[in-house]
Each structure stands twice: as C-alpha cells, then as structure tokens.
Amino acid sequence: MAIIQSNDCLIPLIYKMSVNFTGEVLPGQFFMLRAWDKDPLLSRPISVHDYKAGKLTFLYQVVGKGTGILSRLKSGDAVEIQGPYGNGFPEVSRDLCVVGGGIGIAPLYYLVKKYKEKNPLGNCRVYLGFRENSYGVEAFKSIANEVIIDIGGIITHHVKVKPNEVVMTCGPEMLMASVAKAVPLENQVYVSMETHMACGIGACLGCTCETKSGNRKVCKDGPVFLREEVFYV
Numbered sequence: 491m492a493i494i495q496s497n498d499c500l501i502p503l504i505y506k507m508s509v510n511f512t513g514e515v516l517p518g519q520f521f522m523l524r525a526w527d528k529d530p531l532l533s534r535p536i537s538v539h540d541y542k543a544g545k546l547t548f549l550y551q552v553v554g555k556g557t558g559i560l561s562r563l564k565s566g567d568a569v570e571i572q573g574p575y576g577n578g579f580p581e582v583s584r585d586l587c588v589v590g591g592g593i594g595i596a597p598l599y600y601l602v603k604k605y606k607e608k609n610p611l612g613n614c615r616v617y618l619g620f621r622e623n624s625y626g627v628e629a630f631k632s633i634a635n636e637v638i639i640d641i642g643g644i645i646t647h648h649v650k651v652k653p654n655e656v657v658m659t660c661g662p663e664m665l666m667a668s669v670a671k672a673v674p675l676e677n678q679v680y681v682s683m684e685t686h687m688a689c690g691i692g693a694c695l696g697c698t699c700e701t702k703s704g705n706r707k708v709c710k711d712g713p714v715f716l717r718e719e720v721f722y723v
C-alpha cells in the first residue's frame with residue numbers, strides 16, 4: 491500500500507497523483523493501481539510520470555470506473571501499487587526527439603528528465619499534441635531544450651528529425667504509426683504501446699500484441715518496442 495501525497499485535477503478528466511514510494515524506477519515503466527476491492531475486477535496500469543526517492547507521480551486520464559475511483563482519492567488515502575513493471579525506454583546518449591500525444595505524454599516527462607540528468611549537454615526536443623486543452627507543458631519546458639505544442643491539429647505535421655537523433659514516442663497508435671512511417675529509417679525510433687492489461691506481469695496473455703518476431707506481451711516484453719517490431723516499416 492502507498493499513501494497518497496496529492497491527487498490534483500489539472501483539467502477536466504486529467505489528474506496528477508503522487509504517492510510515497512522508494513525503489514528503482516525506469517522511464518517508460520508502469521505500475522498497476524487499485525483502490526477498490528472487487529469491482530472493477532482489474533487493477534489499472536498507469537505509467538510513471540515522474541519519480542524521485544520517496545515520491546512517485548502518475549499523470550492519468552479518467553476513462554472508466556477504476557480511474558474514476560482513483561480520481562476521488564485524497565491525500566492521506568491508501569492506494570495499492572504494484573510495480574514497477576515493463577522494460578521502459580532504453581538509455582541513450584545521442585540527441586533525443588520526443589513525440590507525445592494526449593495522455594501519452596505521461597511517461598515522457600520522466601524520460602526527458604532522466605535523459606537531461608545523464609546528458610546535460612545533449613539536445614532534447616519535445617513535441618506535444620493535445621486535442622483541446624494542454625496540460626503538463628510547463629514541466630517539459632523547464633527541462634527540455636525546445637518544446638513544440640499543437641492543440642487541435644496534428645502534432646506529427648510539426649515533427650522534424652535530425653540525422654543523429656533517437657526518437658521516442660507515446661500516444662494514440664495512429665500518432666505512433668505516423669511517427670514510425672515519417673522518420674527516416676536511419677534514425678532509431680522507439681514506441682511505447684498501450685493495451686488493456688490484466689496481470690501486468692506476463693501471466694495472463696491479456697496484453698498480447700503482434701510483432702515482427704511473433705506475439706509479444708506488452709506488459710513484460712514492452713511496453714517499449716523498436717518501431718520496426720510493431721509497425722512493419
């Protein structure tokens with residue numbers, strides 16, 4: 491059980507929750523959260539938005555009963571967290587280009603933060619796309635070299651990638667597919683897949699995704715894959 495430090499609504503349906511936690515956490519990993527007994531049946535996979543010793547932060551969208559319950563929790567309440575799970579984004583030392591859409595921006599903040607900690611002289615450009623309202627942008631601006639925002643349009647239309655950059659993306663599958671297609675094959679591109687999950691630890695096959703090398707489990711083999719594994723570029 492973790493104790494909630496804060497759980498704030500940023501804009502309607504988008505919440506940021508911090509809980510107490512200490513351990514090793516990699517960018518792109520996720521936790522399974524629950525704060526109910528039997529209904530809904532499954533815990534909810536929520537990606538790590540930020541972490542420093544003693545404080546683990548999630549940015550999440552209310553999409554159903556489980557996330558609705560999470561959104562009503564208050565500081566001091568207990569929440570069950572299991573994890574961290576998943577492989578996470580790889581560590582890179584080349585310049586980084588990050589593309590996020592909607593709530594898919596959630597894992598990218600911790601990714602950029604860790605990248606800049608390890609590569610203070612490395613360049614990190616961030617593209618963030620939102621449907622109606624933006625959120626969490628100021629935090630990215632405080633750590634990235636450049637942040638490009640699009641609200642209501644198509645963020646991938648803005649994306650320009652330089653030859654030496656590694657690209658990492660998270661968001662709706664259409665966005666990631668279009669990044670996978672548009673970025674030259676010379677650039678490494680990593681995508682963070684999202685699916686329904688039941689166990690989060692590779693035991694139920696509930697999150698299988700088709701890849702070039704056969705069916706893989708998003709929760710255990712992913713959620714981060716090389717683009718050519720899942721998008722057949």
Ligand code: FES
Nearest residue numbers: 688690694695709
């Ligand atoms: Fe059970 Fe991935 S959620 S195998």
